[in-house]
Amino acid sequence: MNYEISRGCLREMDHMVEDGLGVGELAEVFTSAVQAVKTGGVESLIQLLREHPELAYARSQKGRTLLNHLCDWPGHFPREFETGRALIAAGADVNALAIDPDRGETSLQWAVSANDVAMAELLIDCGAAVDGLNGDLRPLAQALFYGCREAAEMLVRRGATVTLEFAAGLGLTGMLPRFFGTDGCLLPSAGAHTAPVKNAIRPDTTGDERMEQALIYAVINNRIESAAYLLDRGADINAMPSGFHFRGTPLHWVAGGDSAEMVEFLVRRGADLHAAAPKDKATPLEMAEHRKKPDIVRLLKNLGAQR
Template sequence: MTGDLLLLAVDDPLAVTVTGAIRTGDLTTLRRLLTAHPGLATARLVDHVGGAPGATSRTLLHVVTDWPGRFPHGAATVATLVAAGGDVDARFAGPHRETPLHWAASCDDVDVVDALLDAGADIEAAGGVIAGGTPLADARAFAQWRAAYRLVVRGARTTLTDAATLGLLDRVERACTGVVPPSADEIDAAFWGACHGGRQSCAGYLWERGARLNWIPPWEHRTALDAAVRRGATELVVWLRARGGVTAAERDRQPPGPTP
């Protein structure tokens, strides 16, 4: 215990038991443990108790949203933990600060996304592994399309890159024709996102607005063509090739000069 906060090493017998109950959807055992151990709903599972260098910690709501997600009775587990005092906006403590909603979005766990939002989770919470962004940024970056669209339906704000990656052409057009037009870098990132999502209509619109075909983003060494190939977007790959699109490997072999 630290003050009123219960800290459990991940290999503590109680941590192992409650984690197993969550991952198997054993609500009877979970409720029994929550009743028998006051403070368990807000406990943090720590890989090195005492805050040793490199330690990380998470809550039980992070356990139910952890990869690969979609554990049995996930939504009911969320409701059970919240009713017992679990914080839907608790932060992972480690190299990033994601909430359970970030993790559910990254697992494409739509039922748990809904359960967390119904319990009051912040849909715009920052701190994601993707540039410190929102749950929607995590979902679209990891190609978790069902969760991404669900977040949009539930009211998540979309950036230009979010909209382009999800194929929301009307939002892309509004973002590009607004009072403050996007920068060239934002156009490039959104174009790459459109190809990552296999969204040819958005890619075409952004290309006409000056997007660079063979721009390589800072987050991974892939061109838009590489992203489209990975997505299996055959028609988009042909479209990019016809306009001079190359892979990162091909671009690296080219002599120095302006990037098209």
């Protein structure tokens, strides 16, 4: 999804030519503009935009606009609000898709993935679609996928659609019953399954994954009450729903985090301590070891996990 920016990355940029500027000149100007964006050099950026107006919508060879760079992980760049307003005033498209013009991610998706609430709100104020382009719901999906609670809650305040999956991740347990009929089946109001990332892993079956996806969101965001509600209504605690870069059970996901409480809850509810993830066959214990979570490693071993 997002990539950490380094000085080496800046040196590697070879930028697109627009409006007649020479390749070398545009590359140098764009690189200077990116540095201004990342360091809060608003005055320098404004001067560059005056001299080269096309910078507001130009893209790097990798397909990022300056506004995309501003919103990319880790976000929260110095004077980002002023920088964002300067770019937008100069003509930057708040809904421009980064990297891939057809399947890329918007600046809003990147901002909420970095839990950069201030930047995300500026984008929404300036026309970014709170429910994503064509109502794809990806901003809220990505905020919850990356455990960015403040950003997720802001999106809801700003009018984002809340489906079953999202309500679970947000901890809105009192909202969950409205998605179920008297027969226990999901109602249309539960919404469609929304994969949290672009280029999602295709499901192995054509089955309904919404309950299990909702459970994963609840686990990632440490919403035990919502997780319990879903399990009580039949969610499979050992399922590995599609849509994630890494597929594993709910216990795999929490094993890479810091919530001992959620680990204990899942094991108590029947989570398989030795389930193997389909991609690399890692168990939850191996996931905790890989993510360097010594407290979770000790807890899993105490609960019966073995190598």
